[in-house]
Amino acid sequence: xxxxxxxxxxxxxxxxxxxxxxxxxxxxxxxxxxxxxxxxxxxxxxxxxxxxxxxxxxxxxxxxxxxxxxxxxxxxxxxxxxxxxxxxxxxxxxxxxxxxxxxxxxxxxxxxxxxxxxxxxxxxxxxxxxxxxxxxxxxxxxxxxxxxxxxxxxxxxxxxxxxxxxxxxxxxxxxxx
Amino acid sequence: xxxxxxxxxxxxxxxxxxxxxxxxxxxxxxxxxxxxxxxxxxxxxxxxxxxxxxxxxxxxxxxxxxxxxxxxxxxxxxxxxxxxxxxxxxxxxxxxxxxxxxxxxxxxxxxxxxxxxxxxxxxxxxxxxxxxxxxxxxxxxxxxxxxxxxxxxxxxxxxxxxxxxxxxxxxxxxxxx
Numbered sequence: 199x200x201x202x203x204x205x206x207x208x209x210x211x212x213x214x215x216x217x218x219x220x221x222x223x224x225x226x227x228x229x230x231x232x233x234x235x236x237x238x239x240x241x242x243x244x245x246x247x248x249x250x251x252x253x254x255x256x257x258x259x260x261x262x263x264x265x266x267x268x269x270x271x272x273x274x275x276x277x278x279x280x281x282x283x284x285x286x287x288x289x290x291x292x293x294x295x296x297x298x299x300x301x302x303x304x305x306x307x308x309x310x311x312x313x314x315x316x317x318x319x320x321x322x323x324x325x326x327x328x329x330x331x332x333x334x335x336x337x338x339x340x341x342x343x344x345x346x347x348x349x350x351x352x353x354x355x356x357x358x359x360x361x362x363x364x365x366x367x368x369x370x371x372x373x374x375x
Numbered sequence: 376x377x378x379x380x381x382x383x384x385x386x387x388x389x390x391x392x393x394x395x396x397x398x399x400x401x402x403x404x405x406x407x408x409x410x411x412x413x414x415x416x417x418x419x420x421x422x423x424x425x426x427x428x429x430x431x432x433x434x435x436x437x438x439x440x441x442x443x444x445x446x447x448x449x450x451x452x453x454x455x456x457x458x459x460x461x462x463x464x465x466x467x468x469x470x471x472x473x474x475x476x477x478x479x480x481x482x483x484x485x486x487x488x489x490x491x492x493x494x495x496x497x498x499x500x501x502x503x504x505x506x507x508x509x510x511x512x513x514x515x516x517x518x519x520x521x522x523x524x525x526x527x528x529x530x531x532x533x534x535x536x537x538x539x540x541x542x543x544x545x546x547x548x549x550x551x552x
Binding site: 248 | 377385413419423428473487536549
């Protein structure tokens, strides 16, 4: 699919999914797109776990769902960072940005391959959900799940939400000129 | 260009640029791709300034350069966030992630349109460079430049740097299984 078509089609899908498992080969291609995202100093410290085991999936589905997508996904991809990221440039670390860039590549790949997903972040941070899922995938103590993507074949047609136009968020040479 | 081809071709380009200004229509299309990136609660709080004014460009070029790309760019795009982002979900704000997702969309669009760029972040944070550039574009006190992208037509052929393979950064169902 053409790049700009993928960008235009990608949207946060919170609806239900068809009862079909995403194919392993597609899940791998989605993660491969994430691996190709840039990272601070090309350190490539973010890591990924694809969850398609039905026992783990049922435990995630048993949590209070943020939306139908989280509840009905046939697979999840989690992006993992260090709890205390190493400084890699002048005292700064960039794992949060690295993780976000990788997730955006993955969301676009999800769209290009005919699946749908939604960036789930805040939901993980309450009621210890990130920690609970971390245990299910045997994450060591020094790592944390930053973002989870529920992935499936969309069962509903949801509109792409309205985005503010260029003139409200972007300018040439001078802010709000 | 096909989406997966764009993802494979995108790389952090730090070489020199041809002495040609990126076209306005292309710069706008790049920013439009950034505007279409997801944002926490679809708040769309990140903002962008395209810098192509030669007086501002010379002042950026006069700073100690991180690389040839920063020194020779025919235009820059900056991504702007709030210094104190509002909490939009359970006390959390997501502007850093929103900015990173938008920048990744823009870097892919840069590639799709035949330009090159590099994500510049840490460089802005030292010697007050983000503040100095903020003044040049009349940014209010409550906003800051988080990321700057130097944009141009690459004058050198640089290889895509090696990325670690899937098996070193991703697994199914169990971390490092």
